[in-house]
Amino acid sequence: MIKKCTTLLTAIIPDEEKEEWSATEVSQKLEIPIQTVHRLLSSLTECGFVYKNNETKKFRLGLNLIQLGLSVRDNLLVHKGALPIMKNLTKKTEQSVYLTVPEGNEGVLIDFVSADPLYKISEPIGRRTPLCTGASKKVMLAYMKLKTRKQILQSLMNIGQVSNLNKLEYELKNIKKSGIAISSDETAKGIIKIAAPIFSSEYKVVASICLASSNRKYLEHKKMFISEVKSAAKEISEELGCIESHSVH
Structure with missing residues (x-):
């Protein structure tokens, strides 16, 4: 579980071209079932490690991760x-x-x-x-x-x-x-x-x-x-x- 979470968080690190990812994009990138991705994203969002944009329905790294990094x-x-x-x-x-x-x-x-x-x-x-x-x-x-x-x-x-x-x-x-x-x-x-x-x-x-x-x-x-x-x-x-x-x- 922890390994999957860290893999997911690493996968949505922002770059010059992309800041947010949909669950489908994450699933395809990591080759993980979409149901598993939704479950992981939901848990990480609750913890503040992932932020969900309610307008685009896409995800990005949350502020809690930034605070840990600082x-x-x-x-x-x-x-x-x-x-x-x-x-x-x-x-x-x-x-x-x-x-x-x-x-x-x-x-x-x-x-x-x-x-x-x-x-x-x-x-x-x-x-x-x-x-x-x-x-x-x-x-x-x-x-x-x-x-x-x-x-x-x-x-x-x-x-x-x-x-x-x-x-x-x-x-x-x-x-x-x-x-x-x-x-x-x-x-x-x-x-x-x-x-x-x-x-x-x-x-x-x-x-x-x-x-x-x-x-x-x-x-x-x-x-x-x-x-x-x-x-x-x-x-x-x-x-x-x-x-x-x-x-x-």
Whole structure:
């Protein structure tokens, strides 16, 4: 079923000559029975992956596919644009730097730059943790659209990840006000993490950059660390086409 759907979606990708296809045309192109094509098109239309033009009775790719494509594009662009800036941040601060992206109710660690080449990361690449935990995830949750944030919080409450909603919402409000999230002992005792949000050209939060420091280093260089993390997040956002980073407000 999934294979047939992906084959069908590939078959109706627009080109210079054609933007819409009838069910008969799809059936002939893929050599699939017309009844099967109608069933697949109906299901894909319900999901928003295919759009039916009621005037022509023809089909084209739907907006949901475009949104999925933009999400993948954003993640790829984030990683490519962020890496040199992460390296520069590590060089300036002599601290390790992490890059996290949101996916569903979770944050996914997709890369890090270590201040010490011999240092072994305690968080493996690909690690998933709830968006309600730690600076790197909370800062993304704080900047999500209200409707999206409420849906995520409700979902996290339903699975027992949020015990005090009012406290968390108050914390998220303060994070958005300051443009930064700070957490301690998140992954290791005595480690402070400072995170700022990264935005796409659509002003959507697509990632966070996070600096990890010891308590001692943090107390010594707090202002500089916060300033450099904010600056790095703003620079990456600008690389992604965000003219005015929300993190500065």
